[in-house]
Amino acid sequence: MSTNGRQGGSDERSNTWKEQDPPVPAFRRLDSLFALVKLDPYRIRDQYNDQSSEDDGDKSEQEGEPQDQDTGQSREDARSEGKQNNNLNAQDRKIYVHVINALWGQQPPKPDVPWSRRLWRFKKWLYWVLAWATSVSFGKLDEKVLSPLSFIVTSVASVGVPSIAAAFGNFNTFVTVSAAVLLMLLNTALWFLVLFPWRKYVWLQKQPHSLREPQNGAEPNGTRHYREVGVRVLNAYHEKTNKNQAFDAEDPPDIQKLAVNALLSDLEDAYGISRWRHRWPWPRRQRFRLPTLIADVRHLSEAEVHLLRLIERARLSWKFPDPLVVTLVRPRGQPLPAGIAGDVAARARRDARKEKEGAIQPPEVREWRRVRYLIGRVGQQRTLTMAVDTASAKGEVEPDRHFAYTKAMLALRTSAYTGCALSAVVTLLAAGSLTAHALNPCVQGAALTPPSDVDNRGKECVGLTDGSFAFDDRLERVQQRIAEENEAVEKSDEPYVTVVYLGAMSREGGSADGGNGDSDALAGVHGELAGLAVRQREHNEDRSGTGDDPSPALRVLLANTGARWQHGREVARLVAERARDPERAGDERIVAAVGFGQSLEPTTEAVRELTRAAIPMVGSTTTFDGIAEMETGGSSPFFYPVAPSNTRIATQAAHWARYGASPAEEGSAGHRLEPADTAVALADDTQDESYGVDLASTFMREFSTRGGQAYQQRGAAPHTTAGGEELPEGVVPYGAEAGRTLGERIERICRTDPTPDVVYYAGRSDEFGQLYGNLPRNGACADGMTVIGSDDIAKYITDHIENLSENTGDFPVFYTPLAASDTRSNTSELNEDGFYSELDTFTAEELDLGEENPGRERPSTAHAVMANDTLTVVARAATRAGLADMEHRGDWETPTYLDVELRATERVAGVSGVLGFGGEEDRWKDDKLVQLVQAGPRQEQQFIAACGRITPSTGDTGPNCYR
Numbered sequence: 001m002s003t004n005g006r007q008g009g010s011d012e013r014s015n016t017w018k019e020q021d022p023p024v025p026a027f028r029r030l031d032s033l034f035a036l037v038k039l040d041p042y043r044i045r046d047q048y049n050d051q052s053s054e055d056d057g058d059k060s061e062q063e064g065e066p067q068d069q070d071t072g073q074s075r076e077d078a079r080s081e082g083k084q085n086n087n088l089n090a091q092d093r094k095i096y097v098h099v100i101n102a103l104w105g106q107q108p109p110k111p112d113v114p115w116s117r118r119l120w121r122f123k124k125w126l127y128w129v130l131a132w133a134t135s136v137s138f139g140k141l142d143e144k145v146l147s148p149l150s151f152i153v154t155s156v157a158s159v160g161v162p163s164i165a166a167a168f169g170n171f172n173t174f175v176t177v178s179a180a181v182l183l184m185l186l187n188t189a190l191w192f193l194v195l196f197p198w199r200k201y202v203w204l205q206k207q208p209h210s211l212r213e214p215q216n217g218a219e220p221n222g223t224r225h226y227r228e229v230g231v232r233v234l235n236a237y238h239e240k241t242n243k244n245q246a247f248d249a250e251d252p253p254d255i256q257k258l259a260v261n262a263l264l265s266d267l268e269d270a271y272g273i274s275r276w277r278h279r280w281p282w283p284r285r286q287r288f289r290l291p292t293l294i295a296d297v298r299h300l301s302e303a304e305v306h307l308l309r310l311i312e313r314a315r316l317s318w319k320f321p322d323p324l325v326v327t328l329v330r331p332r333g334q335p336l337p338a339g340i341a342g343d344v345a346a347r348a349r350r351d352a353r354k355e356k357e358g359a360i361q362p363p364e365v366r367e368w369r370r371v372r373y374l375i376g377r378v379g380q381q382r383t384l385t386m387a388v389d390t391a392s393a394k395g396e397v398e399p400d401r402h403f404a405y406t407k408a409m410l411a412l413r414t415s416a417y418t419g420c421a422l423s424a425v426v427t428l429l430a431a432g433s434l435t436a437h438a439l440n441p442c443v444q445g446a447a448l449t450p451p452s453d454v455d456n457r458g459k460e461c462v463g464l465t466d467g468s469f470a471f472d473d474r475l476e477r478v479q480q481r482i483a484e485e486n487e488a489v490e491k492s493d494e495p496y497v498t499v500v501y502l503g504a505m506s507r508e509g510g511s512a513d514g515g516n517g518d519s520d521a522l523a524g525v526h527g528e529l530a531g532l533a534v535r536q537r538e539h540n541e542d543r544s545g546t547g548d549d550p551s552p553a554l555r556v557l558l559a560n561t562g563a564r565w566q567h568g569r570e571v572a573r574l575v576a577e578r579a580r581d582p583e584r585a586g587d588e589r590i591v592a593a594v595g596f597g598q599s600l601e602p603t604t605e606a607v608r609e610l611t612r613a614a615i616p617m618v619g620s621t622t623t624f625d626g627i628a629e630m631e632t633g634g635s636s637p638f639f640y641p642v643a644p645s646n647t648r649i650a651t652q653a654a655h656w657a658r659y660g661a662s663p664a665e666e667g668s669a670g671h672r673l674e675p676a677d678t679a680v681a682l683a684d685d686t687q688d689e690s691y692g693v694d695l696a697s698t699f700m701r702e703f704s705t706r707g708g709q710a711y712q713q714r715g716a717a718p719h720t721t722a723g724g725e726e727l728p729e730g731v732v733p734y735g736a737e738a739g740r741t742l743g744e745r746i747e748r749i750c751r752t753d754p755t756p757d758v759v760y761y762a763g764r765s766d767e768f769g770q771l772y773g774n775l776p777r778n779g780a781c782a783d784g785m786t787v788i789g790s791d792d793i794a795k796y797i798t799d800h801i802e803n804l805s806e807n808t809g810d811f812p813v814f815y816t817p818l819a820a821s822d823t824r825s826n827t828s829e830l831n832e833d834g835f836y837s838e839l840d841t842f843t844a845e846e847l848d849l850g851e852e853n854p855g856r857e858r859p860s861t862a863h864a865v866m867a868n869d870t871l872t873v874v875a876r877a878a879t880r881a882g883l884a885d886m887e888h889r890g891d892w893e894t895p896t897y898l899d900v901e902l903r904a905t906e907r908v909a910g911v912s913g914v915l916g917f918g919g920e921e922d923r924w925k926d927d928k929l930v931q932l933v934q935a936g937p938r939q940e941q942q943f944i945a946a947c948g949r950i951t952p953s954t955g956d957t958g959p960n961c962y963r
Contacts, residue, residue: 018409025270029262032200036230037237037255039102041088047098048088048131087239090231093134097190099231100197101127130194133186141179149175204229207261233258252310260310264322267291271323290323297330300337309339332387444469453574460506462567464559464574471505471560474522474857477847478529482556485536489553495884496553498588499874500575501532501867502568502595502606505560521563521766523795524597527863528620532556532594534835534842534864535871551879554871555589561606564688565598568606576613591883591898592616594870597863599624599646599691611636616899618642618873620866621818623649623791624690625924640902640917642869642910643818644928644948646695649791650762652930652947653816654702655962657758657788661932661945662959671812671934673944674786676757679703680711680749682742682771684763685722685733693721693733695790696762700730711756713748734763742770750778760788765795772804775811789815794862797935804936813935819865819912820933820943835911839864869910876908877901907952914949927955 015021088095101123153172157165205226236255271291295304308326315322328336405413429446436443442450442461450456454463461471467483470476489496503525536554543551559575561568579590593610596603596619607628610617619627619641628639660675681700684692700710710730712718719727727733732749734742742763749755761771768789775781794817797804804813839861843849849858878884880901906916913929929948933941947961 019403022404027266087235090228094131097131498555508563524863527860528867530859531864531867552884565602568602572606572609597621601688618870645924650698658706678756679758680756681760686735692762750781768796784810798860808936817862
């Protein structure tokens with residue numbers, strides 16, 4: 001057979017940097033089989049016997065021809081006689097080592113190269129060691145070395161000499177470690193130098209023909225491990241060669257079947273269309289034409305006919321056709337040699353008749369099944385006969401020349417495909433992220449789904465986070481500071497406890513994406529988060545610098561209950577589940593909850609839910625007396641408020657409104673609160689609201705008790721609550737339940753002549769702007785009116801101090817904040833610049849909200865103070881309860897002993913005043929600090945008066961404090 005390519009001519013293409021002649025296919029199975037059968041099994045057995053004997057290998061080689069250890073014959077005589085008992089043991093692991101040594105081409109050293117003999121000796125020694133290592137195991141080392149040595153060491157230790165016992169013990173440890181290292185090195189060397197090279201013969205294990213190794217007439221061993229099969233292949237090849245057995249056309253040797261299978265498998269890898277490596281985008285290396293075997297029938301030898309028959313037999317046993325095309329050239333009328341190609345059905349019938357007569361099926365059934373099987377595999381007719389015009393074949397045929405890509409071009413194509421694939425992936429991810437953001441507002445950043453504990457509720461995102469998920473753009477920076485501190489705590493490997501903050505961290509109608517809700521309501525939560533962040537960092541830094549301080553570090557989780565606490569109960573249930581989950585309790589370490597900043601019915605439901613879970617709670621700015629009321633009556637034993645109650649605030653505010661109050665310092669920018677004879681109280685009566693009506697009713701009752709006159713529209717009946725309860729005179733409700741808006745109530749009040757001296761506002765911060773904006777534009781109120789607000793408007797004042805400053809003369813605004821920065825400096829010799837300076841620094845540097853930034857986004861200072869005090873109380877109780885050692889006790893499921901320490905908290909100096917609960921069932925303190933501040937003078941908040949215990953040693957300072 002000859003191959004003719006295109007020669008000469010101006011149109012001949014040459015190899016370039018991107019194209020070349022198609023590479024020659026790799027025959028990895030056939031090449032590995034040829035390399036295996038070329039080995040001399042007798043030489044391998046000689047090496048095996050040399051290692052098993054006590055004679056040195058070099059000495060035996062120099063003294064003369066080695067003798068076979070079994071019979072004493074020379075090995076050359078054994079080879080010439082083809083001894084069957086010299087077959088290699090296919091199940092001996094040492095044989096595998098010597099076969100690999102022979103495969104690597106062990107050659108005798110070159111006499112004229114000095115280092116060659118040293119290298120040859122080292123290689124021989126290395127494989128001798130590896131062959132020996134196949135029989136080394138930990139069990140044998142333990143039996144021969146470690147156990148006897150341990151017995152000796154134990155015997156010596158019983159003598160009673162400590163120094164000798166210690167020396168023998170160290171020696172025993174050294175020997176044990178050395179044995180382990182030796183086994184590790186030997187097994188590593190066996191893998192890389194023996195087992196790994198054998199991997200190229202794995203294909204032997206998948207061949208359909210099993211190689212038999214007769215041993216003393218026994219039945220063939222059925223083991224199919226590829227290393228064992230490889231040794232059997234070597235034995236089978238040399239056994240047939242030594243015996244000079246003629247090839248059997250009907251039942252050829254397995255070694256011949258194996259070689260043909262290897263050839264056809266390699267051709268399938270190179271040319272087969274079913275291989276994944278040939279599909280796009282991997283190139284087929286221009287192997288579009290099938291491999292062809294051309295033979296002239298007139299000149300075929302017996303060996304060539306036998307090869308064609310083997311190919312035909314292999315095809316009948318394959319699942320898919322191979323790509324090899326056999327072309328036989330013969331004169332017209334000359335038949336093909338038998339068994340090369342022909343009727344598949346006839347061949348199937350002949351094979352079926354050769355099956356055992358003892359089979360269950362009748363011969364006709366066996367024949368039918370065999371025919372169906374083979375026709376289903378290779379088809380009924382596989383030969384194509386066609387006439388060839390000899391006249392057209394006289395000249396040389398020039399086949400088309402094809403080119404394949406070079407390695408450089410393949411690398412370029414692969415890079416281009418990879419770049420396109422990456423671009424597509426990035427585009428899909430970006431599109432998926434944009435789609436996820438559009439469908440779910442709780443998806444942030446590059447994520448496709450929201451965090452596991454954050455759920456979408458309409459346009460709000462509620463749930464639990466460590467600070468990494470921002471519930472609103474305004475809160476993103478302060479939440480990130482808390483998240484960073486939490487991460488530092490978790491990485492420190494120091495004992496810590498977790499405190500959960502519960503608050504309304506999203507706006508009505510919007511959440512993480514900003515929404516459409518008014519941000520005034522977030523000023524208070526913003527302040528509370530800032531206070532928590534400052535106190536958490538201060539506590540953790542002080543704790544880390546004290547060395548033996550038993551106080552645990554603080555980790556803060558943030559739980560958003562939704563605007564107006566709409567989802568407070570379900571979020572509280574989530575917190576309780578996290579705290580009580582036995583699989584997560586050791587990592588979460590939730591010991592308390594803080595916050596609860598709004599006096600709403602859902603807030604009470606959340607308190608009840610955490611009470612059932614026995615989780616201690618410390619309230620920050622909630623003031624409603626019944627905020628912790630249980631369904632069965634009484635207050636929750638696990639709720640501890642740090643703020644004064646509605647009763648305390650409204651009573652003192654009514655006292656100031658009736659009798660007046662002046663600035664503590666003469667020449668102050670603040671105005672005097674003039675005594676009032678008449679007053680009206682505006683109360684928010686929105687559904688689920690617990691705060692406004694209770695606060696306004698207490699104010700008007702106390703104001704009337706002190707001789708003041710309540711505003712009442714002429715001829716109008718007293719107002720009632722949504723539940724039908726009659727309200728005190730002077731209380732004017734507004735909201736959805738009252739049927740009137742705040743603007744309508746103001747308009748009606750301002751039409752009355754004369755107008756009341758004081759308007760007491762017991763509503764929410766986000767609606768205070770309606771009141772203050774409508775007063776100058778309505779009837780008699782336009783001449784001026786004094787407004788006294790509750791503590792909740794601190795959120796509005798924080799963001800609108802400039803607007804309030806412009807109307808200080810005619811419309812002064814006084815309110816009773818839960819904390820004010822000038823309290824101590826104006827009432828005692830104490831200086832409280834510490835916390836406030838830290839808060840200012842934190843706001844300017846960490847939140848980037850310095851004086852040059854607009855005030856609308858600054859956190860509420862009063863709320864920051866209250867949140868700071870809640871964390872102070874929890875940290876103190878955790879230290880006194882010894883929670884730093886809790887992880888060693890494993891008692892995270894019931895941390896109720898923290899409640900014991902909270903109950904015992906008394907006379908603790910907080911930034912908002914004295915903190916304490918006194919162990920009483922009613923935790924509201926009658927001497928809790930209440931302050932009066934005017935908002936607006938010089939764009940600041942001017943302290944007017946304070947009543948209550950400021951420090952453990954400082955009490956009421958006045959003026960006009962109610963006792």
